[in-house]
Amino acid sequence: MENFVFKNDTKIIFGKGTENKVGNEILKYGKKVLLHYGGENIKKSGLYEKILKSLKESSILVYELSGVKPNPSISLAREGIKICRENKIDFILAVGGGSVIDSSKAIAMGVNYSGDVWDFFEGKIKLESAIPIGVVLTIPAAGSESSVVTVMTNEEGLIKRGFHSEMLLPRFAILNPELTFTLPVFQVACGSADILAHTFERYFTQTKNVDLTDRLCEGLMKTVIENSKIAVKKPGNYDAMAELMWASTIAHNGILGTGRIEDWASHKLGHELSALYGITHGASLAVMFPAWMKYVYKHNIERFAQFAIRVFNIDDSFSDNERLALRGIKELMNYFIEIGLPTSLKELNVPSDKFELMAEKAVVKGPIGNFIKINKEDVVKIYELAK
Amino acid sequence: MENFVFKNDTKIIFGKGTENKVGNEILKYGKKVLLHYGGENIKKSGLYEKILKSLKESSILVYELSGVKPNPSISLAREGIKICRENKIDFILAVGGGSVIDSSKAIAMGVNYSGDVWDFFEGKIKLESAIPIGVVLTIPAAGSESSVVTVMTNEEGLIKRGFHSEMLLPRFAILNPELTFTLPVFQVACGSADILAHTFERYFTQTKNVDLTDRLCEGLMKTVIENSKIAVKKPGNYDAMAELMWASTIAHNGILGTGRIEDWASHKLGHELSALYGITHGASLAVMFPAWMKYVYKHNIERFAQFAIRVFNIDDSFSDNERLALRGIKELMNYFIEIGLPTSLKELNVPSDKFELMAEKAVVKGPIGNFIKINKEDVVKIYELAK
Numbered sequence: 001m002e003n004f005v006f007k008n009d010t011k012i013i014f015g016k017g018t019e020n021k022v023g024n025e026i027l028k029y030g031k032k033v034l035l036h037y038g039g040e041n042i043k044k045s046g047l048y049e050k051i052l053k054s055l056k057e058s059s060i061l062v063y064e065l066s067g068v069k070p071n072p073s074i075s076l077a078r079e080g081i082k083i084c085r086e087n088k089i090d091f092i093l094a095v096g097g098g099s100v101i102d103s104s105k106a107i108a109m110g111v112n113y114s115g116d117v118w119d120f121f122e123g124k125i126k127l128e129s130a131i132p133i134g135v136v137l138t139i140p141a142a143g144s145e146s147s148v149v150t151v152m153t154n155e156e157g158l159i160k161r162g163f164h165s166e167m168l169l170p171r172f173a174i175l176n177p178e179l180t181f182t183l184p185v186f187q188v189a190c191g192s193a194d195i196l197a198h199t200f201e202r203y204f205t206q207t208k209n210v211d212l213t214d215r216l217c218e219g220l221m222k223t224v225i226e227n228s229k230i231a232v233k234k235p236g237n238y239d240a241m242a243e244l245m246w247a248s249t250i251a252h253n254g255i256l257g258t259g260r261i262e263d264w265a266s267h268k269l270g271h272e273l274s275a276l277y278g279i280t281h282g283a284s285l286a287v288m289f290p291a292w293m294k295y296v297y298k299h300n301i302e303r304f305a306q307f308a309i310r311v312f313n314i315d316d317s318f319s320d321n322e323r324l325a326l327r328g329i330k331e332l333m334n335y336f337i338e339i340g341l342p343t344s345l346k347e348l349n350v351p352s353d354k355f356e357l358m359a360e361k362a363v364v365k366g367p368i369g370n371f372i373k374i375n376k377e378d379v380v381k382i383y384e385l386a387k
Numbered sequence: 388m389e390n391f392v393f394k395n396d397t398k399i400i401f402g403k404g405t406e407n408k409v410g411n412e413i414l415k416y417g418k419k420v421l422l423h424y425g426g427e428n429i430k431k432s433g434l435y436e437k438i439l440k441s442l443k444e445s446s447i448l449v450y451e452l453s454g455v456k457p458n459p460s461i462s463l464a465r466e467g468i469k470i471c472r473e474n475k476i477d478f479i480l481a482v483g484g485g486s487v488i489d490s491s492k493a494i495a496m497g498v499n500y501s502g503d504v505w506d507f508f509e510g511k512i513k514l515e516s517a518i519p520i521g522v523v524l525t526i527p528a529a530g531s532e533s534s535v536v537t538v539m540t541n542e543e544g545l546i547k548r549g550f551h552s553e554m555l556l557p558r559f560a561i562l563n564p565e566l567t568f569t570l571p572v573f574q575v576a577c578g579s580a581d582i583l584a585h586t587f588e589r590y591f592t593q594t595k596n597v598d599l600t601d602r603l604c605e606g607l608m609k610t611v612i613e614n615s616k617i618a619v620k621k622p623g624n625y626d627a628m629a630e631l632m633w634a635s636t637i638a639h640n641g642i643l644g645t646g647r648i649e650d651w652a653s654h655k656l657g658h659e660l661s662a663l664y665g666i667t668h669g670a671s672l673a674v675m676f677p678a679w680m681k682y683v684y685k686h687n688i689e690r691f692a693q694f695a696i697r698v699f700n701i702d703d704s705f706s707d708n709e710r711l712a713l714r715g716i717k718e719l720m721n722y723f724i725e726i727g728l729p730t731s732l733k734e735l736n737v738p739s740d741k742f743e744l745m746a747e748k749a750v751v752k753g754p755i756g757n758f759i760k761i762n763k764e765d766v767v768k769i770y771e772l773a774k
Contacts, residue, residue: 001633209629212630243599
């Protein structure tokens with residue numbers, strides 16, 4: 001186990017009706033709020049009205065910025081920063097999924113900085129302060145509701161980049177599984193792939209003696225696999241969505257990565273697909289993770305065999321670790337297919353002519369990943385494996 | 388799953404050499420510290436000197452109170468409160484295990500309260516403020532390093548009582564597995580029973596649809612069982628102690644109980660043994676938990692069968708749930724025996740003549756537990772089962 005520091009102080013407010021408490025939670029931090037969200041969905045579902053009511057009851061002044069899209073753009077965040085500055089807004093309420101939360105984090109970063117917020121994503125400047133944010137979650141997936149990370153897309157150059165700071169950790173996250181009932185089944189499946197991917201990035205490590213976090217990761221993976229199958233078959237199942245929702249947060253709040261060196265190459269491979277072709281994040285991960293696994297498993301076959309045995313219950317008397325490892329990857333792909341996700345670039349209509357370009361962008365800051373270090377040639381080969 | 392609120396902001400600083408950073412961590416909160424500990428152990432091991440050095444480097448003024456014993460007494464806490472008041476101390480550093488941390492929490496509670504600190508434990512008064520505390524942990528067991536709970540013993544009447552408040556959550560906990568290397572093997576075993584007991588109190592619930600926390604509990608239990616066996620056979624094994632140390636914190640930081648109704652009857656049964664006979668907390672739990680399990684398993688045989696299958700890998704083709712449940716309890720007792728713990732009151736030299744008295748004290752505030760409600764007659768029967 002590696003030395004580590006772990007702290008996560010997001011207050012999780014979980015369960016039915018909890019969105020009605022949002023005004024009261026915000027009062028601890030501010031009185032002027034930017035309500036940031038995607039589009040019409042929260043109005044159709046009635047969530048928008050409930051939130052406005054709660055904010056009104058707490059005498060909170062509300063400004064609004066909607067229009068967040070998947071793979072959120074830095075230009076909309078710039079607009080949010082302008083609104084916050086002009087109106088001296090002191091709190092941002094994100095109502096939505098990972099894209100809305102990430103966009104809110106970008107806004108929170110930019111308000112007190114005189115330059116352009118993209119500077120942070122380019123590593124040009126250190127974050128000194130951010131205004132507080134809170135979340136009402138509607139999609140169990142990204143884990144951004146209790147993470148220090150934001151991933152934004154700069155439309156100029158189609159660049160998708162992450163930034164992380166403890167200052168970005170939401171002060172609270174309201175998780176009511178009922179708010180997910182209007183999600184399309186495909187989005188539930190993509191979310192499940194995203195939750196699993198966050199766990200894979202931590203689970204597939206070369207760090208030795210990480211029994212506890214191994215077991216916690218495996219328990220979370222089994223839970224997500226079982227419950228996502230139910231959730232796509234029976235939309236609106238509270239119990240299944242509750243498991244996915246709490247799993248989405250725990251998968252990315254940092255606890256599963258404690259004492260381990262994490263990987264994160266597959267996310268970068270997926271980000272290039274999203275930046276260039278607008279592929280949904282979770283779908284890109286369902287395609288790229290099995291390909292990455294096939295490319296790297298030989299560098300720690302025992303770990304991949306353990307994954308097959310413990311997560312997919314494959315008989316461990318089957319003593320050949322390589323066959324076990326490959327069987328685990330196959331089972332993962334079968335699972336993705338079962339919940340309606342693509343497992344190849346072909347299904348995503350991604351041609352192979354830009355593999356070189358995407359590979360170049362993926363390693364622009366140097367080799368990626370830690371399970372093994374991956375350079376440009378490796379990235380091209382992994383895209384080839386995903387075809 | 389039940390609605391819940393979860394927040395835990397203790398900063399965990401884990402790994403080799405981390406105790407040398409303690410001064411720097413305290414500086415965020417105060418400049419005058421009460422160093423609270425047990426006895427000579429931390430001096431023999433060299434930890435005392437390291438801590439004083441770190442505090443000196445941060446120009447922190449140090450006052451000391453040693454003498455904490457297992458089942459910590461409210462009278463020593465009163466002494467600590469006096470020292471804190473007289474010297475305007477603004478931070479308490481607990482160096483030790485659960486007893487030292489619990490005693491530190493009691494001191495922290497009493498400093499700003501004009502009455503007697505035991506009033507809080509009797510429910511006479513609400514806690515309004517507490518001074519901040521930090522921890523350098525030397526025993527992986529109680530989980531008090533990242534919990535909101537303190538359990539203290541009042542020598543007058545031999546009463547052991549708990550109190551909890553978010554204000555008692557330590558600001559930081561330094562966890563270096565090396566600091567546990569001087570622990571006697573019996574104490575490592577007792578600590579492991581304590582960690583498991585904290586997980587059992589959450590795992591054995593009647594709440595339905597708690598898949599994720601079930602799986603997380605099971606993963607933690609398996610890790611503790613495997614690594615405690617190594618730890619008692621090979622004292623000073625860093626990897627095994629690291630697993631136990633991180634498990635001790637996670638078992639009691641609240642996350643495993645989210646969305647579940649917890650039980651806590653067995654702890655009360657154990658507390659009476661400690662209060663009357665001075666039995667080590669972990670040993671009392673190794674005796675009382677199997678007895679409690681035997682008494683209650685029929686009220687949810689499926690859950691006890693799941694425990695046997697998932698934690699002890701008992702073949703689930705063995706279709707009789709009752710036999711599975713009993714087999715799981717038996718395996719747990721075998722495990723306790725393997726790591727050198729008692730599993731009967733006889734081994735603890737506890738006679739049966741005070742069962743009635745202990746039972747009366749255990750239910751003095753009404754029936755205990757939630758898996759099933761337990762009254763005085765039940766308690767006597769459970770003590771009988773533990774004979």
